[in-house]
Amino acid sequence: MDEAPIYARLTEIFHDVFDEDSIRVTPVLSAHDVDGWDSLTHIRLILTVEKAFKIKFTTSEIGKLENVGDLVALIKTRASRSTLGILPAPLENSR
Amino acid sequence: MNSLYSELQWLPRPKPDFSESLKALAASDDSLGPEMRALASYALDLNQLTKLGKAVSKARKEGKSLDPLVPLRLAVLSNSTIDMTLPALVASAARHGIALEVIQPSYDQIAQEALTPGSTVNSSNPDAVLLAMDYRALPLKLSLGNAEAASATVQGALGYLQTLRNGIKANSNAVCIFQSFAPPPESLFGSLDRALPGTLRYLLDEINRELAAMIRASGDVLFDVAFLAETVGLAEWHNPQLWNLGKFAFSDELIPLYGDHLARILAAIRGKSRKVLVLDLDNTIWGGVIGDDGLEGIKIAQGDARGEAHLAVQRLALDLASRGIVLAISSKNTDEVAREPFLKHPEMLLRLDHIAVFQANWNDKASNLKAIAEELSLGIDSLVLLDDNPVERGLVRKLLPQVAVPELPEDPAYYARTLAAAGYFEAVAFVDEDLKRAGFYQDNARRADLLKQMSGVDAYLESLEMTITFLPFDGPGRARITQLINKSNQYNLTTRRYTEPEVEEAEHDPNVFTLQVRLADTFGDNGMISVVICRPGEPEVWEIDTWLMSCRVLGRKVEHMVLREILQHARSAGIRKLKGVYRPTDRNKLVVDHYAKLGFTKVAEEESGLTFWELLVEGAYPESAPMKLVSQGFAAAAERVPA
Numbered sequence: 001m002d003e004a005p006i007y008a009r010l011t012e013i014f015h016d017v018f019d020e021d022s023i024r025v026t027p028v029l030s031a032h033d034v035d036g037w038d039s040l041t042h043i044r045l046i047l048t049v050e051k052a053f054k055i056k057f058t059t060s061e062i063g064k065l066e067n068v069g070d071l072v073a074l075i076k077t078r079a080s081r082s083t084l085g086i087l088p089a090p091l092e093n094s095r
Numbered sequence: 096m097n098s099l100y101s102e103l104q105w106l107p108r109p110k111p112d113f114s115e116s117l118k119a120l121a122a123s124d125d126s127l128g129p130e131m132r133a134l135a136s137y138a139l140d141l142n143q144l145t146k147l148g149k150a151v152s153k154a155r156k157e158g159k160s161l162d163p164l165v166p167l168r169l170a171v172l173s174n175s176t177i178d179m180t181l182p183a184l185v186a187s188a189a190r191h192g193i194a195l196e197v198i199q200p201s202y203d204q205i206a207q208e209a210l211t212p213g214s215t216v217n218s219s220n221p222d223a224v225l226l227a228m229d230y231r232a233l234p235l236k237l238s239l240g241n242a243e244a245a246s247a248t249v250q251g252a253l254g255y256l257q258t259l260r261n262g263i264k265a266n267s268n269a270v271c272i273f274q275s276f277a278p279p280p281e282s283l284f285g286s287l288d289r290a291l292p293g294t295l296r297y298l299l300d301e302i303n304r305e306l307a308a309m310i311r312a313s314g315d316v317l318f319d320v321a322f323l324a325e326t327v328g329l330a331e332w333h334n335p336q337l338w339n340l341g342k343f344a345f346s347d348e349l350i351p352l353y354g355d356h357l358a359r360i361l362a363a364i365r366g367k368s369r370k371v372l373v374l375d376l377d378n379t380i381w382g383g384v385i386g387d388d389g390l391e392g393i394k395i396a397q398g399d400a401r402g403e404a405h406l407a408v409q410r411l412a413l414d415l416a417s418r419g420i421v422l423a424i425s426s427k428n429t430d431e432v433a434r435e436p437f438l439k440h441p442e443m444l445l446r447l448d449h450i451a452v453f454q455a456n457w458n459d460k461a462s463n464l465k466a467i468a469e470e471l472s473l474g475i476d477s478l479v480l481l482d483d484n485p486v487e488r489g490l491v492r493k494l495l496p497q498v499a500v501p502e503l504p505e506d507p508a509y510y511a512r513t514l515a516a517a518g519y520f521e522a523v524a525f526v527d528e529d530l531k532r533a534g535f536y537q538d539n540a541r542r543a544d545l546l547k548q549m550s551g552v553d554a555y556l557e558s559l560e561m562t563i564t565f566l567p568f569d570g571p572g573r574a575r576i577t578q579l580i581n582k583s584n585q586y587n588l589t590t591r592r593y594t595e596p597e598v599e600e601a602e603h604d605p606n607v608f609t610l611q612v613r614l615a616d617t618f619g620d621n622g623m624i625s626v627v628i629c630r631p632g633e634p635e636v637w638e639i640d641t642w643l644m645s646c647r648v649l650g651r652k653v654e655h656m657v658l659r660e661i662l663q664h665a666r667s668a669g670i671r672k673l674k675g676v677y678r679p680t681d682r683n684k685l686v687v688d689h690y691a692k693l694g695f696t697k698v699a700e701e702e703s704g705l706t707f708w709e710l711l712v713e714g715a716y717p718e719s720a721p722m723k724l725v726s727q728g729f730a731a732a733a734e735r736v737p738a
Contacts, residue, residue, distance in 0.1 A: 016114070016142050019149070040178050043340060047347050048142060059336055 006072050013052055017045045027069030053079060099509070100327050100352055105501035105517035106138035107492070113143055121150045128161040128194070133496055135190035141183060141350050148182030151189055155196060163681055164194035165365050165592070170221040170269070171197060172205045172259075174232035175344035180353065187354035191362035192476070205232065209262035217266035222594060223364060224269045225318070225357070226259060229344040230276045230299055238293035239283075245292040249301045256306065260315065268596045270364060271315040272357075275303045277324035277345070279333050314574070314595050316523045318360055320353075327352065359521035365592060366582025369499055369519040370473055372415055373464060375482035376426040376433055376455070380412070380445065381405045382507065386432050395442045402442070404507035408481070409444040411511045416449055419529035420520050421471060423452040425463045425480065430455045460487050461494040472646035474584060474682060479519045483507070526575050528622040553721065556651060559616040561722035563653065565660050567729055568602035568609040575623045576611055579643060583626075584682035587643040588675065588689060606631045608664055612657055614648055614722075624648045625657055635671040637661075642675070642689075652720035658693050659719065660726065665712045667730070672711055679704035693717055 011025045018036055023029075031037040037045075046062055049071070055078040065071055098104060110116070113134070120130050131151055139147065155161060167188070171177055181197050188195035200208045200215040205228065208216040216224060233252045238244035260271050278299045282288045288296040303321055310317045324332035327349060337343040345353065362368055377384045382394030382401045394402040395409075416422050422445070426433050433455035437447045447453065452470050454463040460480070468475045476497040482488050488500045501517045503510055522529070568576055577595045584590065593601070601607045612625035624645040629637040639661075644653060665673060675690045677683075687706075691697065694717060695708035 019114075019146050040176070040341065043337075043343075044141065044145070044179060044347070059339060062340065 003072055003076070006075055009052060010049070010068065010072070013045070013048050017041065017048055025068055027072065028067055030067040049075070055079060096331050096348065097327060099504075099513060099516055101331075101348055103138040103351055103355060104504070105513050106136065107502055109137035109139055109143060113137070113139070114146065117146055117150055121153070124159070126162065127154050127159055128164045129496070131161065131189045132164065132192065135186050136496070139186065139351065141179070141347060144183035144186040144351060144354065145179075146182075147189070148185035151185050151194070152182070152196075155194060161194040164189060164192055165367065166194045166196065167223065167361055167365060168196045168198065168219065168221045169361065170208075170216040170219055170224045170267075171199050171227050172208055172216065172224065173227035173344075174203050174205060175227070175229060175338075176202065176342045177227055177344075179343070179347065180227075180350050183350050183354040184357060187351070187358035188361055190355065191358040192367040193358065193361050193365060195358075195361065205259065206262075209259040209266075211262075212266045214266070217263070219267075221267055221269045223272055223316075223361070224263050224267065225272045226256075226274060227344075228274060228276075229320075230278065230295070231344075233276070233302070235295065235298055237295060237298075240291060240293060242292040245298060245301070248293070248298055249305060252298075252302050253305050253309065257309065260313070264596070268594075268600070270594050270596065272318050272360065273306060273310060273315060274318045275306060275321040277321045277329060277332055280329040314524075316360060316364065318357060323353065323356055356518065359518045360523060363521040363523045364581070364594070366578065366580075367476075368521050369420075369479045370477040371421045371423055371451075371467070371471065371479065372412055372520075373423045373425050373467060373478055373480045374408075374412060375480070375484065375487070376424060376428060378483045378507070379405070379481055379510070380408050381436060381443075385436060386428060390435055390439060393436060393440070395436070395440060397442065401507065404510065406442070406444060407511040408507075408514070411514060413444055413449065415520060418520075418522075418525070419531070421451045421473075422449055423467045423471075424450055424454060425460055425467065425482075426455045427457055427460075428455040459494075460491050464491065464495060464498055472585070472649065479514075479517075481510070481514055483510075524574050524578065526578065528575055528578075531620070531622060557721045559618075559651070559722075561614060561616045561651065561720075562725065563656050563722050564613040564615075564725040564727075565657075565729075566611050566613075566727060568598065568611055569728060570602075572611045572623060573598055573602065576626055579623065579626050579645070580641065583643040583645065584680070585646050585685045586649070587680075587683050588639070588686055589641055589678045590680050590683060591641055593641075601628055608637060608661075608668070610657065610660065612644075612653070612660075614651070614653060621645070621648055625653060627657060627661060629661065629665075629673075632674055635669060637665055637668075637670050637673050639673060639675040646685075651722075652718070654689065654693065655717045655720055656722065656724070658717050660724075662712055662715055662717075663726075664729065670712055672709055675708040675710070677704075677706045677708070 007025055014023045014025050015021045018034060018041070023034060031042065046057065050056055053075055055075065057074065061074055117134060120127065120134070134147055171181065181199060185195045185197060198216060198219040198221055208214045211217065234255060235252065236248055238248060256273065263269060263271055276299045278296050282296065283294055284291065288294040289300070291297060307317060332345050332349060334343065334346040337347060374380050382405050383392055385393055395405055396402040412422055434447065436443050437445065452467045454467060456463070464478055464480065465475065468478060475495055479499045480491055481501065483503055491498055491500050499519050501513055503513055566572065573595060577593065577598050580593050580598065601609055608629040610627040611623055614621045614624050624647065626641060626643050627639065628641040630640045632638040661673065675695055677687060677690065679687070690708035694715065695710045697706055698709050699707040
């Protein structure tokens with residue numbers, strides 16, 4: 001699966017969750033780099049990603065994430081197992 | 096998950112440019128209140144609510160005006176992580192007309208916060224305290240099959256809640272909002288759990304019932320979270336992964352729903368709930384179009400699936416009327432044609448005498464809704480419009496954003512449920528006046544008819560055979576006094592809002608003069624219609640802190656009689672001067688000349704429109720009105736009961 005559309009979608013999600021359009025989503029991006037990325041916002045981020053990609057992470061998977069690269073790898077594994085469409089609808093209509 | 100509830104489907108979907116609109120708004124200096132409320136009135140998801148809530152809080156902290164949103168300071172005590180819920184709650188409150196400020200002490204410090212006089216919560220001077228506790232906050236021990244031990248556990252839990260309440264009351268005097276406890280879906284025996292003393296389900300059932308009884312007796316407020324959780328499903332409500340990860344008491348997907356429900360309660364405390372249900376006719380309360388299909392063609396029969404769906408709407412409307420919600424009709428129709436089913440159709444539940452205002456004509460709905468509000472002397476923001484036509488709904492939302500207009504699904508089978516799910520008529524108390532209210536408005540329509548026939552106003556007033564009754568604040572009147580203080584907008588000189596504990600405080604303070612006024616006439620009892628609070632100012636001066644009146648009794652010279660009564664008591668108390676103030680809001684233009692008409696002298700005026708008035712007690716004898724007067728419950732010397 002191509003990573004580019006995943007990054008594109010994650011960029012939208014990051015801008016929405018952190019309410020900051022200047023965030024550049026790269027594989028090495030981590031909590032140290034973003035203002036307001038605390039443990040609570042992390043959970044809100046993960047929940048938003050789950051909803052957008054129509055996947056569910058396990059508790060231990062969520063605990064192991066170190067940076068965006070890990071997250072993308074996890075989305076790829078999950079999405080390939082998922083019977084749902086690989087690419088979800090755009091954010092505003094995903095509800 | 097049932098999307099009606101989890102996605103707040105009675106609200107319109109947000110526009111794609113939500114984030115941009117919010118940013119533009121946050122940067123502007125215009126009046127933010129109406130715009131924030133407009134943005135909040137969509138079905139926002141958690142991230143959108145979070146952004147909006149933060150924007151509202153930021154504006155408040157920067158001292159920007161959020162008028163006409165009504166301020167309320169809420170302290171939240173919780174045994175779970177509520178940080179993610181709070182911004183969403185602020186945004187949901189804006190949807191219901193409240194500018195919410197949240198006080199949040201450290202995590203899981205419930206007892207310390209409630210019981211320590213100078214704690215964060217108690218020292219923040221909150222209007223209300225929410226005990227956002229779930230079952231894991233209670234000292235519960237299973238005692239399977241042991242009724243005695245189960246009862247002790249229930250009493251222990253109730254005692255704990257009571258102790259918290261007493262602490263909050265003693266230290267901050269705020270209104271307490273308790274949550275009922277949603278049981279987890281994991282059962283031990285299965286169905287037996289409900290019946291067997293000492294299981295978790297049994298204990299929580301008992302605690303919820305006793306908590307409800309305690310609240311009814313104390314005047315605190317219940318947020319029935321157990322019912323909310325059951326409505327969406329306990330397995331959807333409780334999310335073990337989120338509890339383990341971050342101690343979230345319920346699923347993140349239900350935060351928007353939780354926020355909206357709590358916001359309704361806060362709005363009800365502030366008297367901002369809706370009061371009138373305006374119904375469309377064709378394809379809303381019956382199937383088909385009366386003008387085309389005729390009396391025989393429209394669908395309202397029992398046994399017809401579509402007809403029963405519309406009957407369910409009628410039944411809900413009727414039940415709402417029975418608890419005091421006023422019903423009105425707004426329909427694009429010819430008047431006689433529209434009335435025909437009400438008069439002649441045997442299956443109709445709604446009849447003309449259930450309807451306070453009947454507007455069937457070809458004007459646009461926005462004008463008709465304005466006319467309905469005027470006829471009832473209620474604000475536009477008291478109205479809810481139920482209409483199957485998306486074009487009409489869109490038009491009304493655009494022209495009259497203050498009117499609540501629920502989205503409706505395609506299938507009329509879900510109309511009644513959707514209207515109920517929207518919770519427009521949330522109430523925190525139910526008093527006798529509520530029961531009588533629908534009748535008041537119909538009586539008013541008849542009084543207005545009578546007025547048209549009479550030659551002079553005085554003759555009309557005479558013919559009403561009114562009896563006015565004055566009492567000081569007392570226990571039986573307290574709930575209604577509080578309700579009036581919090582919902583009167585138009586005939587209200589100062590629009591000061593007080594909670595029930597504050598009203599009680601005034602009641603017991605010997606230096607404060609209080610007045611509750613009732614009015615009866617030949618058409619019936621209007622109940623309590625006016626409230627006055629005078630506080631001591633300089634020596635021998637009373638400052639009129641609060642003077643409000645129900646608009647139902649406008650034009651009856653009640654205010655003259657009230658002033659006469661105040662003067663009577665002022666004289667016995669040795670008061671020389673009354674001081675009044677008019678504080679303008681966007682709703683109380685009606686009383687800008689109140690004091691002038693009563694003979695007060697204007698002594699000062701501020702640029703904001705604030706005016707100050709005085710009246711010397713000596714020599715002040717305002718005109719009387721033709722009504723019988725009863726004054727009781729005051730110091731014996733001042734009592735007057737007609738022979």
